[in-house]
Amino acid sequence: MSATPAGYAEQAYSPSKKRSAIGAFIFELLKNKFLYLLALPGMIWFFVFAYLPMGGIIIAFQDFKAMQGIAGSEFVGLKNFRFFFRSNDWIQIVTNTLFLNVLFIVFNTLAAVAIAVMVTELGGKWFKKLTQSVMIFPHFLSWTVVAMFVMAFVATDGGFINQILSAFGIPPVQFLSSPEYWPFILVLLKIWHGAGFASIVYMATISGINPDIYESASIDGASRFQKIRFITLPLLKPTVILLLILAVGGIFNGDFGMIYAIIGRNPPLYPTTDVIDTYLFRAMMDLGDMSMSAAIGFMQSLIGFLLVLSVNAIAKKLAPESAIF
Amino acid sequence: MKAKKWTTVVLSVALAGSLAACSGKNNETNAPAATDGNGSETPAAPKEVTLTGMLFGDAPKDLPLVLEEFEKRTKDTLNTKLEIQWNAPADHKQKVKLMMTAGEEVDFVFDADFQNLRELIPQGAYAQLDQYFNNDEYPGLKQAFSPEFIEMNKRYDNHLYTIPFTQYFYDIPVVYIRKDLRVKLGFAEPISSYDELQQYYEKVLASGEGITPLAVRGIGGFQEMLAPEREELDTVRPLNLGGITYFVHLSDDLKSVQNVLALGDPASEWAKLPAPFHTMKSTFAQYDKWAEWSKYLEKDVLSQKDHKAYFMSGKAASYYGTISSFAADRKLLQETLAGADLEFFVLKERIRNMEPKAIPTSYKANNSLAIPVSSKNIDRTMKFFDWLFQSRENHDLFEYGIEGKHWEPVGENQLKLLDESKNYIFPGYEFTWNPTMIRLPEDLEESARKYFEYSAQADTYYAPVLAKFAFDTANVKGEFANVQSKADPFIQTLKAGQVKDWEAEAVKLNGELNNLGLDTIRSEIKAQVQAYLDAGGK
Structure with missing residues (x-):
């Protein structure tokens, strides 16, 4: 007898399950309506400026003509992608892009973590604040301004470095026509420019670590170095991995603002500094074709997206708590 | 879902x-x-x-x-x-x-x-x-x-x-010269020929003050400087597309296109053109001069983004420009450097002498x-x-x-x-x-x-043959992008006088460009020019 009502209940349960799922969603919305309201402007922003324009990807597969619009332009399949791969230059350019970006990501992260750890270990509130500000400041200089500093340093005639070299009787180095120095110079600049700013996130994470942990470690006789090694760094790991995953998404995008401002159009340096974006700029100078530029941009984003997925998958295996999704 | x-x-x-x-x-x-x-x-x-x-x-x-x-x-x-x-x-x-x-x-x-x-x-x-x-x-x-x-x-x-x-219809290209420096180095009269200009540059170098004789922009180089002075030929028309100069060879009656040549094409093809275009050496006579004159440029010339500012700071004895900016530049120089003054040397002889019909133009x-x-x-x-x-x-x-x-x-x-x-x-x-x-x-x-x-x-002014012709890139966009990006570094280096053996390099580049669609562009130019002529264009 008792089976019947249970069975009945079971039967009744499954159709109502769907209703309750929607119901639960509405209930959740109503319950936290103010929180969702708070998030709404941001969500609308993303929808309008990040999701809606994605429809524009279609012009990468079209021979886009402004007057015909997206609806009227001819569909040409993968034709817009072809020009990029026809010359063998793309291998060099893609290699440069990846190589420079990997260097940037690795060294910037290392420097940022090091800065964060060191600044938090500093005593003296005033000194700490000052150090921090000085290190963050370069982030607010535009690359165009930085480029002028760089020229003053590396110029062959009267450059700062060459003046020092000549004071020691060393012949001048022609930095501006020697591509081999530039990955090093660019990485150095990138660290100087961005590591201080990037360290803010890590400092915030460190200040979020429960001080009790440090305290008990001190009671157990841990040295300062041991505390960094066994407490700070392991607790920073999820943040580091998270930011790495995000950075990998842009690994196929050359930093045009930086490289074009500093290198400009200086052919002798192309072998190590020409990245996808600067190459594209030169190729499209006279054509200004939207479809071809969109095709390459789309390819960069797509590969970046796939890389994010795979790095995330790896992170999920190795350190599940730091994967994004 | x-x-x-x-x-x-x-x-x-x-x-x-x-x-x-x-x-x-x-x-x-x-x-x-x-x-x-x-x-x-x-x-x-x-x-x-x-x-x-x-x-x-x-x-x-x-x-x-x-x-x-x-x-x-x-x-x-x-x-x-x-x-x-x-x-x-x-x-x-x-x-x-x-x-x-x-x-x-x-x-x-x-x-x-x-x-x-x-x-x-x-x-x-x-x-x-x-x-x-x-x-x-x-x-x-x-x-x-x-x-x-x-x-x-x-x-x-x-x-x-x-x-x-x-x-x-034309902004006359000139070399702007520091008048005070010219006088100081012993030239009583303004510079009036390339020979005098070269003597001036030699004196600047010899003065040992570390002043660069000539400032040019990295992506522009010598541009119109030292260009050969010669009569235009109706049957051989230059066409500048995406930084590369093509020469369109027309029949004597100007009714049909014979051939389209680009830098680096085989000597046998150039030989078919009338003099002085029958060899690359004579067609591009200025390229050897550029290589020779590159000693008057700064060492890092290719990375020079603002040669005018470089000149204005007193580091150069002259700079490349066009006449339209004379008044403003002179004022700027006088405000920046006390006692300095500006004058100019007009590059092309026929313009310098203000001869009639000296400037070809498309009137565009x-x-x-x-x-x-x-x-x-x-x-x-x-x-x-x-x-x-x-x-x-x-x-x-x-x-x-x-x-x-x-x-x-x-x-x-x-x-x-x-x-x-x-x-x-x-x-x-x-x-x-x-x-x-x-x-x-x-x-x-x-x-x-x-x-x-x-x-x-x-x-x-006068309108030369093909002045009104305009090339439409629509059919050869991919090729155009490839050729331009490949040729651009070479052309830029060449213009700054940094390529000594430019003939051999150009031939090598030409081979690479052919794989990237130079020939397709060439035949497109040929077809479009022919269509232009057939439609009664001159």
Whole structure:
């Protein structure tokens, strides 16, 4: 007898399950309506400026003509992608892009973590604040301004470095026509420019670590170095991995603002500094074709997206708590 | 999952809808514009109209005053108000393109070959303006735009789509020289030949003060310097496309294309051309000179982004430029370096001697306005420009501002800028420039004035064969992009005189370019030039 009502209940349960799922969603919305309201402007922003324009990807597969619009332009399949791969230059350019970006990501992260750890270990509130500000400041200089500093340093005639070299009787180095120095110079600049700013996130994470942990470690006789090694760094790991995953998404995008401002159009340096974006700029100078530029941009984003997925998958295996999704 | 699908569907419908709406609006606005274009206006008291337009740059501060004065003067004749949107220079190109895509209404936009003109005209964005010029109903336009000027600014289908603006048809290339330094190094007279220029440079080097003899821009190099002085040949016409110079070889009757040559082609092909184009060495005689003269450039020349600033800081004895900036540059130099003075050496001999018919030109204006087909006020817009060019008085109001406040006329064709002129700096090249309405500053140096007057004379110019031909890249976009990106580093290095054995290098590059589609471009040029000739083009 008792089976019947249970069975009945079971039967009744499954159709109502769907209703309750929607119901639960509405209930959740109503319950936290103010929180969702708070998030709404941001969500609308993303929808309008990040999701809606994605429809524009279609012009990468079209021979886009402004007057015909997206609806009227001819569909040409993968034709817009072809020009990029026809010359063998793309291998060099893609290699440069990846190589420079990997260097940037690795060294910037290392420097940022090091800065964060060191600044938090500093005593003296005033000194700490000052150090921090000085290190963050370069982030607010535009690359165009930085480029002028760089020229003053590396110029062959009267450059700062060459003046020092000549004071020691060393012949001048022609930095501006020697591509081999530039990955090093660019990485150095990138660290100087961005590591201080990037360290803010890590400092915030460190200040979020429960001080009790440090305290008990001190009671157990841990040295300062041991505390960094066994407490700070392991607790920073999820943040580091998270930011790495995000950075990998842009690994196929050359930093045009930086490289074009500093290198400009200086052919002798192309072998190590020409990245996808600067190459594209030169190729499209006279054509200004939207479809071809969109095709390459789309390819960069797509590969970046796939890389994010795979790095995330790896992170999920190795350190599940730091994967994004 | 389902919800996601639905949002996608809704999204795409919304997108498609908005696009359809755009194109729909476009069609709608087309129809009345077309009828409007043919209808005639009653001359007395037309109804008030506001013309909206897009230019780029900063709006002159006193523009409202000028517009007020304009409206006061023309209340009973034009009854027109102007509303100009000033775009940031970097955005203007994209904004105009988007505006045309969206079919938004606007009555005039600045557009030029370096903007969207080449793309938007074939796509049908702009109205044909032929009927307004050389038409007695528009006397101002008739008087300011000669039939040849209009003829040469017509495009692909032999129609005019722009109101072309220019003062001169060529900006004379010069080398600007530090006059004080020249005198100091023992040259009593101004430099008047390349030989003297070279002697001057040698003296600068020998002086051991670390001054660079010649400053040029990294991406420009020597440009027009040391170019061979020779008569133009009707049968061999240079064509500059994407940084590469092609030579189009025409038959003697100028009716058919024989061949199209590019730098690095085999000697056997060059041999078929008449002298002096029968070898690469003689065709590009300046390249050896550039390599030789590269010792006068700074060591890091390829990375020089602002050679003028380099010169102004006193680090160079001369720099490459064009004559139009003489007055401003001289002022800048005198303000920057005490005791310094500027003079110039005109590069080309025939221009230096101010000979008639010395400058080949296509008479194409670099700058122009276009009127979108979607405008409902095409006639009224053209009436405005007709008014603008009817008299110096009207024209000068927009170009220089209010007389007595911003400027004062001096004689027939000079002016004196008053202190308030800093509040009214109008970009004439976007709106008002015309060869018949030039005023030179009264304090301009005599030597420069002569060359400005020379370049304003119609007799200075002539149109060579193929002057009007314009290449359309639409069919060879991929090849064009590949060839340009590959050739650009070499061309740039060559122009800065950094390639000694340029013949061998050029042959090597030519081989690589052929794999990237140089031949496709070549045959496209051939076909397009032939079609141009067949259609009666000269």
